[in-house]
Amino acid sequence: MKRIVYLLLFLSISLFAQNEGTFEEANEAYSNGNYEEAIDKYNKILESGEASAALYYNLGNAHYKLNHLAESIYNYEKALLRNPGDEDIKNNIKFARNMAIDDIQEVDRSGFSESVNNLISTFTANSWATIAIIFCALFAAFFLAYYFMQKPLLKRIFFGISIVMVLCGFLSIYFAYAREEIMENNQYAIIFSEEAQVRNEPSLRGDEAFLLHEGTKARVLEDYQEWVKIELANGNQGWINKENIKRL
CATH class of the missing domain: 2.30.30.40 (SH3 Domains)
Known part of the structure; x- marks a missing residue:
């Protein structure tokens, strides 16, 4: 059993290293203006099962250079799903959409619920989960500080901060689940x-x-x-x- 685990680990590391090399080769091809070659190499990484915001972003850039409108927008959108707060991705999507024939005016959906959804969509579900873990760690630290602190004023301050941290942690967990639900329903x-x-x-x-x-x-x-x-x-x-x- 251990041999199988070691073999799988070795294969995973080898595949990761191979994809890293292919990614660098693709970036070099892009820098030299060989966009078709870059696209082939980026797609080769995707076919191996590995994906990231940077990979989709670079692939979108290569397609954009070749005036492949649909492919560039598609890959920018895939990149944005993995990194919703990246301004470079958002800007490049705008540039690509300016090439589109259809000018679709978005319906104004202002309101409290829409503002909350926009806040939730700022990060991925995994990012919200990571933020929740950070808040839980901060809660533990401040609660320990409250527990061992001798001065009454500082005890009250640390206790209050620890309560805020745990509430923020629960809120982040809720946002993580809500982000998943938004993705499934949209x-x-x-x-x-x-x-x-x-x-x-x-x-x-x-x-x-x-x-x-x-x-x-x-x-x-x-x-x-x-x-x-x-x-x-x-x-x-x-x-x-x-x-x-x-x-x-």
Whole structure:
């Protein structure tokens, strides 16, 4: 059994080292203007099962240099899912979207609940879990300080801080679960066809509701056979053939 564990560990380390080398080669190819080569090497890493925000970000940059609109937006969005607070990723998505034909005006969804959702979406679920662990560690430290402190005033201060830390820890745990729920209930896709018809029912007999073009982002609401019901940022809904989209 130990031999199997050691073998798996060795293979994992070898694969990681190999991917690190491939990543550096891809970055060098990108720096030299060999964008197709860089894309091939980045995709090779993805095919091995390894993914990261930096990998998707660089892949998006390579596609952007080749004017691959849908591919660049898709990979930027994948990068943003892994690092929601990265300003470079957000800026590059804006640049790429400026190349898109469809100008979808987002519906204003202001309010307390939307502000909370935006706060929760600032970090990934794993990041919120890490923050919760930090708050729990701080709670333990301040509670120990309260326990061993002799001066009454300092005891009250440390006790109050420890209570705040534990409350923040529980809140971070809640945010982690809420972030997972948001991800599960909000599935998105990118239009990959140059032009795609959106119909008012999941059938070729359905009337055309509107046209979408390459690079547009849509929320996935429902699947039915080879059709997907989508919703745009402006609230418009319709059915599109699965062949025209790629899910994030």
